[in-house]
Amino acid sequence: MSLLNEARTYRERGEYHLALTCAQGAPEPAGRLEQARILIWLGRYEDARRLAQNGLLTLPDHPLALIVNSEAHVACGQPAEAVALARKACDAAQDDPSLGGMAHIGMAHIALASALHSNGQGEDAVATAQQALTSLDSGRPYDRALASQTLAESFHVASNYAEAANAWRRTLDLRREILDHDHPEIAVT
Numbered sequence: 001m002s003l004l005n006e007a008r009t010y011r012e013r014g015e016y017h018l019a020l021t022c023a024q025g026a027p028e029p030a031g032r033l034e035q036a037r038i039l040i041w042l043g044r045y046e047d048a049r050r051l052a053q054n055g056l057l058t059l060p061d062h063p064l065a066l067i068v069n070s071e072a073h074v075a076c077g078q079p080a081e082a083v084a085l086a087r088k089a090c091d092a093a094q095d096d097p098s099l100g101g102m103a104h105i106g107m108a109h110i111a112l113a114s115a116l117h118s119n120g121q122g123e124d125a126v127a128t129a130q131q132a133l134t135s136l137d138s139g140r141p142y143d144r145a146l147a148s149q150t151l152a153e154s155f156h157v158a159s160n161y162a163e164a165a166n167a168w169r170r171t172l173d174l175r176r177e178i179l180d181h182d183h184p185e186i187a188v189t
Helices: 003-012 016-025 029-041 045-058 063-075 079-095 101-118 122-135 141-157 161-178 184-188
Strands: none
Touching: 003 016, 003 029, 016 029, 029 045, 029 063, 045 063, 063 079, 063 101, 079 101, 101 122, 101 141, 122 141, 141 161, 161 184
Protein backbone atom coordinates (compact mmCIF):
# COMPACT_ATOMS: atom_id res chain seq x y z
CA MET A 1 0.00 0.00 0.00
CA SER A 2 1.33 3.46 -0.86
CA LEU A 3 1.93 6.09 1.80
CA LEU A 4 -0.89 8.14 0.26
CA ASN A 5 -3.36 5.26 0.64
CA GLU A 6 -2.12 4.60 4.18
CA ALA A 7 -2.59 8.28 5.05
CA ARG A 8 -6.15 8.21 3.71
CA THR A 9 -6.91 5.00 5.60
CA TYR A 10 -5.54 6.35 8.88
CA ARG A 11 -7.45 9.65 8.41
CA GLU A 12 -10.70 7.80 7.84
CA ARG A 13 -10.04 5.69 10.94
CA GLY A 14 -9.55 8.87 12.98
CA GLU A 15 -5.85 8.29 13.57
CA TYR A 16 -4.85 11.75 12.45
CA HIS A 17 -1.24 11.85 13.63
CA LEU A 18 -0.40 8.55 11.91
CA ALA A 19 -2.19 9.83 8.82
CA LEU A 20 -0.15 13.02 8.89
CA THR A 21 3.13 11.10 9.12
CA CYS A 22 2.19 8.99 6.09
CA ALA A 23 0.97 11.97 4.07
CA GLN A 24 4.18 13.88 4.78
CA GLY A 25 6.15 10.97 3.31
CA ALA A 26 3.97 10.55 0.22
CA PRO A 27 5.95 11.89 -2.75
CA GLU A 28 3.03 12.59 -5.10
CA PRO A 29 1.19 15.95 -5.19
CA ALA A 30 -1.95 14.25 -3.86
CA GLY A 31 0.05 13.62 -0.69
CA ARG A 32 0.09 17.37 0.00
CA LEU A 33 -3.67 17.48 -0.52
CA GLU A 34 -4.21 14.59 1.87
CA GLN A 35 -1.91 16.31 4.35
CA ALA A 36 -4.07 19.45 4.08
CA ARG A 37 -7.21 17.43 4.85
CA ILE A 38 -5.56 15.92 7.90
CA LEU A 39 -4.41 19.32 9.12
CA ILE A 40 -8.02 20.53 8.96
CA TRP A 41 -9.02 17.72 11.34
CA LEU A 42 -6.11 18.69 13.59
CA GLY A 43 -7.30 22.31 13.68
CA ARG A 44 -4.29 23.69 11.79
CA TYR A 45 -6.41 25.59 9.29
CA GLU A 46 -3.91 28.10 7.90
CA ASP A 47 -1.30 25.38 7.39
CA ALA A 48 -3.96 23.32 5.60
CA ARG A 49 -4.91 26.23 3.36
CA ARG A 50 -1.27 26.87 2.39
CA LEU A 51 -0.69 23.20 1.54
CA ALA A 52 -3.93 23.00 -0.40
CA GLN A 53 -2.98 26.06 -2.42
CA ASN A 54 0.42 24.52 -3.19
CA GLY A 55 -1.40 21.38 -4.32
CA LEU A 56 -3.53 23.47 -6.64
CA LEU A 57 -0.41 24.96 -8.20
CA THR A 58 0.81 21.43 -8.93
CA LEU A 59 -2.57 20.07 -10.06
CA PRO A 60 -4.37 23.10 -11.51
CA ASP A 61 -8.04 22.56 -12.25
CA HIS A 62 -7.97 18.98 -10.91
CA PRO A 63 -11.21 18.28 -9.00
CA LEU A 64 -9.42 16.91 -5.92
CA ALA A 65 -7.14 19.94 -5.64
CA LEU A 66 -10.13 22.28 -5.96
CA ILE A 67 -12.18 20.27 -3.43
CA VAL A 68 -9.44 20.30 -0.80
CA ASN A 69 -8.84 24.01 -1.37
CA SER A 70 -12.54 24.65 -0.86
CA GLU A 71 -12.52 22.60 2.36
CA ALA A 72 -9.51 24.55 3.63
CA HIS A 73 -11.15 27.90 2.85
CA VAL A 74 -14.28 26.85 4.76
CA ALA A 75 -12.09 25.87 7.71
CA CYS A 76 -10.37 29.27 7.56
CA GLY A 77 -13.70 31.10 7.58
CA GLN A 78 -13.58 32.14 3.92
CA PRO A 79 -16.83 30.69 2.55
CA ALA A 80 -17.15 32.96 -0.50
CA GLU A 81 -13.75 31.81 -1.78
CA ALA A 82 -14.72 28.22 -0.91
CA VAL A 83 -17.92 28.49 -2.97
CA ALA A 84 -15.98 29.68 -6.04
CA LEU A 85 -13.44 26.84 -5.69
CA ALA A 86 -16.13 24.21 -5.16
CA ARG A 87 -18.07 25.40 -8.20
CA LYS A 88 -14.88 24.99 -10.26
CA ALA A 89 -14.44 21.51 -8.75
CA CYS A 90 -17.98 20.55 -9.79
CA ASP A 91 -17.34 21.80 -13.32
CA ALA A 92 -13.99 20.01 -13.54
CA ALA A 93 -15.44 16.73 -12.24
CA GLN A 94 -18.36 16.93 -14.71
CA ASP A 95 -16.06 17.84 -17.62
CA ASP A 96 -13.75 14.88 -17.12
CA PRO A 97 -15.39 12.09 -15.11
CA SER A 98 -12.38 9.86 -15.84
CA LEU A 99 -10.51 11.83 -13.16
CA GLY A 100 -12.48 10.09 -10.43
CA GLY A 101 -15.91 9.30 -11.72
CA MET A 102 -18.98 9.75 -9.59
CA ALA A 103 -16.85 9.90 -6.43
CA HIS A 104 -15.23 13.18 -7.46
CA ILE A 105 -18.58 14.54 -8.63
CA GLY A 106 -20.14 13.61 -5.28
CA MET A 107 -17.22 14.97 -3.28
CA ALA A 108 -17.27 18.20 -5.29
CA HIS A 109 -20.97 18.58 -4.46
CA ILE A 110 -20.22 17.95 -0.78
CA ALA A 111 -17.57 20.68 -0.88
CA LEU A 112 -19.98 23.06 -2.60
CA ALA A 113 -22.82 22.33 -0.17
CA SER A 114 -20.47 22.85 2.77
CA ALA A 115 -19.25 26.14 1.34
CA LEU A 116 -22.81 27.27 0.60
CA HIS A 117 -24.12 26.54 4.08
CA SER A 118 -21.02 28.19 5.59
CA ASN A 119 -21.93 31.21 3.47
CA GLY A 120 -25.49 31.19 4.86
CA GLN A 121 -27.11 29.83 1.67
CA GLY A 122 -29.05 27.02 3.30
CA GLU A 123 -31.59 26.25 0.57
CA ASP A 124 -28.93 26.07 -2.14
CA ALA A 125 -26.79 23.95 0.16
CA VAL A 126 -29.66 21.48 0.72
CA ALA A 127 -30.19 21.00 -3.02
CA THR A 128 -26.46 20.55 -3.58
CA ALA A 129 -26.06 18.09 -0.68
CA GLN A 130 -28.95 16.07 -2.11
CA GLN A 131 -27.09 15.96 -5.45
CA ALA A 132 -24.03 14.69 -3.58
CA LEU A 133 -26.06 11.89 -1.99
CA THR A 134 -27.44 10.92 -5.38
CA SER A 135 -23.96 10.87 -6.93
CA LEU A 136 -22.63 8.74 -4.08
CA ASP A 137 -25.63 6.39 -3.88
CA SER A 138 -23.53 3.34 -4.73
CA GLY A 139 -20.26 4.82 -3.46
CA ARG A 140 -18.24 4.21 -0.36
CA PRO A 141 -20.20 4.30 2.92
CA TYR A 142 -17.65 6.74 4.38
CA ASP A 143 -18.38 9.23 1.59
CA ARG A 144 -22.15 8.73 1.87
CA ALA A 145 -21.94 9.49 5.60
CA LEU A 146 -20.06 12.70 4.82
CA ALA A 147 -22.74 13.67 2.30
CA SER A 148 -25.44 12.92 4.86
CA GLN A 149 -23.66 15.11 7.42
CA THR A 150 -23.44 17.92 4.90
CA LEU A 151 -27.17 17.56 4.21
CA ALA A 152 -27.90 17.75 7.96
CA GLU A 153 -25.81 20.90 8.33
CA SER A 154 -27.48 22.40 5.26
CA PHE A 155 -30.99 21.70 6.57
CA HIS A 156 -29.98 23.37 9.83
CA VAL A 157 -28.75 26.52 8.08
CA ALA A 158 -31.97 26.51 6.02
CA SER A 159 -33.91 26.49 9.35
CA ASN A 160 -35.48 23.11 8.54
CA TYR A 161 -34.73 21.59 11.94
CA ALA A 162 -36.92 18.49 11.67
CA GLU A 163 -35.19 17.42 8.44
CA ALA A 164 -31.83 18.31 9.96
CA ALA A 165 -32.53 16.01 12.92
CA ASN A 166 -33.53 13.17 10.57
CA ALA A 167 -30.38 13.64 8.49
CA TRP A 168 -28.22 13.69 11.63
CA ARG A 169 -29.81 10.39 12.73
CA ARG A 170 -29.09 8.83 9.31
CA THR A 171 -25.52 10.11 9.47
CA LEU A 172 -25.02 8.64 12.93
CA ASP A 173 -26.49 5.30 11.83
CA LEU A 174 -24.19 5.20 8.78
CA ARG A 175 -21.14 6.09 10.84
CA ARG A 176 -21.92 3.54 13.53
CA GLU A 177 -22.05 0.86 10.81
CA ILE A 178 -18.61 1.66 9.40
CA LEU A 179 -16.55 3.33 12.13
CA ASP A 180 -15.20 2.15 15.48
CA HIS A 181 -17.32 3.16 18.46
CA ASP A 182 -14.65 5.62 19.66
CA HIS A 183 -14.06 7.30 16.28
CA PRO A 184 -13.97 11.13 16.52
CA GLU A 185 -16.53 11.51 13.71
CA ILE A 186 -19.12 9.59 15.73
CA ALA A 187 -18.59 12.06 18.57
CA VAL A 188 -18.87 15.00 16.15
CA THR A 189 -22.11 13.58 14.75
